[in-house]
Amino acid sequence: MNEENVTKLKEEYENIKIPASLRQRVEAGIRQAEMERSEHMNEKKKSGVMVYVGRAAGAAAAALLLITVMANSGAGIAHAMSKIPVIGAIAEVVTFRQYESSNNNMDANIKIPEVSVKNEDGTVNEETTQKINKSIQEYTDEIIAQYEADVAAAGDGEGHMDVSLDYSVITDNERLFSIRFDELLIMASGTQMVKIYHIDKQTGELIGLSGLFKDGVDFITPISENIRQQMKEQMAADESVMYFLDSDVPEWDFQAITEDTTFYVNENGKLVIVFNEYEVAPGYMGSVEFEIPTEVVQDLVQDGFLK
Amino acid sequence: MRTDIIQKKVEETVLSSYEAMYRLAYTYVRNEADALDIVQESVYKAIKNASGVKKETHIKTWLWRIVMNTALDFIRKNKREIAVESFDETGKEDCYQDFDTLQALQVLTQQEKTVVALRFFEDLKLNEIAAVLGENANTVKTILYRSLKKLKAVLKPTEGA
Numbered sequence: 001m002n003e004e005n006v007t008k009l010k011e012e013y014e015n016i017k018i019p020a021s022l023r024q025r026v027e028a029g030i031r032q033a034e035m036e037r038s039e040h041m042n043e044k045k046k047s048g049v050m051v052y053v054g055r056a057a058g059a060a061a062a063a064l065l066l067i068t069v070m071a072n073s074g075a076g077i078a079h080a081m082s083k084i085p086v087i088g089a090i091a092e093v094v095t096f097r098q099y100e101s102s103n104n105n106m107d108a109n110i111k112i113p114e115v116s117v118k119n120e121d122g123t124v125n126e127e128t129t130q131k132i133n134k135s136i137q138e139y140t141d142e143i144i145a146q147y148e149a150d151v152a153a154a155g156d157g158e159g160h161m162d163v164s165l166d167y168s169v170i171t172d173n174e175r176l177f178s179i180r181f182d183e184l185l186i187m188a189s190g191t192q193m194v195k196i197y198h199i200d201k202q203t204g205e206l207i208g209l210s211g212l213f214k215d216g217v218d219f220i221t222p223i224s225e226n227i228r229q230q231m232k233e234q235m236a237a238d239e240s241v242m243y244f245l246d247s248d249v250p251e252w253d254f255q256a257i258t259e260d261t262t263f264y265v266n267e268n269g270k271l272v273i274v275f276n277e278y279e280v281a282p283g284y285m286g287s288v289e290f291e292i293p294t295e296v297v298q299d300l301v302q303d304g305f306l307k
Numbered sequence: 308m309r310t311d312i313i314q315k316k317v318e319e320t321v322l323s324s325y326e327a328m329y330r331l332a333y334t335y336v337r338n339e340a341d342a343l344d345i346v347q348e349s350v351y352k353a354i355k356n357a358s359g360v361k362k363e364t365h366i367k368t369w370l371w372r373i374v375m376n377t378a379l380d381f382i383r384k385n386k387r388e389i390a391v392e393s394f395d396e397t398g399k400e401d402c403y404q405d406f407d408t409l410q411a412l413q414v415l416t417q418q419e420k421t422v423v424a425l426r427f428f429e430d431l432k433l434n435e436i437a438a439v440l441g442e443n444a445n446t447v448k449t450i451l452y453r454s455l456k457k458l459k460a461v462l463k464p465t466e467g468a
Contacts, residue, residue, distance in 0.1 A: 005408070005458070005459075005462045006427055008408050009408050009409060009411070009412075009423075009427065009428075009462075010427055010428050012408050012409045013330060013334070013409060013424070013428040014330075014428070016329075016330045016333050016334075016409075017339075018326050018329060019329075019339050019343060021343065022325065022326070022329055022343065022346065023325070025343050025346055025347040025350075026321065026322070026325045026346060026347065026350050028347055029346070029347040029348065029349070029350030029351040029354070030318060030321065030350055030351075030354055032351050033350070033351045033352075033353075033354035033355040034354060036355060185312070191311055191312060191315065277311070277315075278311070282318060283311075283314065283315040283318050284315075284318060284319065284322065
């Protein structure tokens, strides 16, 4: 065979017509696999809880050596403290610890805030304070344990990893205090995870999405419906946008939010629903957010949360 | 490596190479519907088994291997000869070249097709092809030479026509 033939063959190979439906079929394959994977993950999570507690406890003990407790003294620390957002009277970040570690190109920088919740009379609300700090602790221990497991797995080999966890108080108004955690994991590519804690300042309790609404109302249906609508509009407007919706196999699709779906209230007083990567869209879409028009839940929401 | 990271990487690789996956699949089955089925199945397998990839640099090779195996499985299951048209030895020499030089690949075995497509069309190195096939580089070289000889017999140089 001569050069000319090879060139000719290659040309024809490159001219093999790509059917219009190819992209769709590729997306269907991705969707099918990701839905199965997330089902599998959910099963694993349920059965893996007990195992995990044991592991986390060990990791937490090891982590203690590296945790720096920020005291209220020293120039560098004063600078760090000044960065803590100003918080209202009822809930505040009183201090934070920092877990820092560096091993062979694997770095972790995890900030762990400690929140204090006070009753209106100024006494500390022990129950909520303990509950939120315990939950934050468990969450950060989990990230640290995963990091340490990854370091151990990499051994002396080349591991490139950078995990950071930062927090910010995103809402602090008369009714609601919300603290948001952003986990960023960078290996070959990045993964972004969001976790948000909310305290209802009227009751002093840690609340989830259902805590925004009146007792016994169905807020899940109208919000889910609105999200599906927004997904459809976005996909129609931009073909690079893809959500798990309206596929041939309905069980893969986004069905509804849950009472624990991540949310926050943005600066305009609108409810924003947050989905982590892979939850409702393929990984390339990243973590996605939907602002819900207040009209949708007007009659359902308690006073003072949304505008 | 964390599963979610490697999965995302595999997903990115799939999204950047699905046209090439389709062409390779088409090379085996030579019809659109079957090639589409093979691509979808390959994508599904790749994402689903992403955690099995040990190194990021292996993703592409591994993806080729999946397409190849899926296509071969498909052919085996469907147990039918796929669009193998016999060559008309009495035809004009430039006849194939005008309508379909790629048709010439049908003289090759499935394995030979894989080697030729990956070497000449997708520009893989011999050792990469060896990894796809699970053979050593010398075997791949032998297959390649044999394939080229076979192709030479059906693709006569145009200047000699």
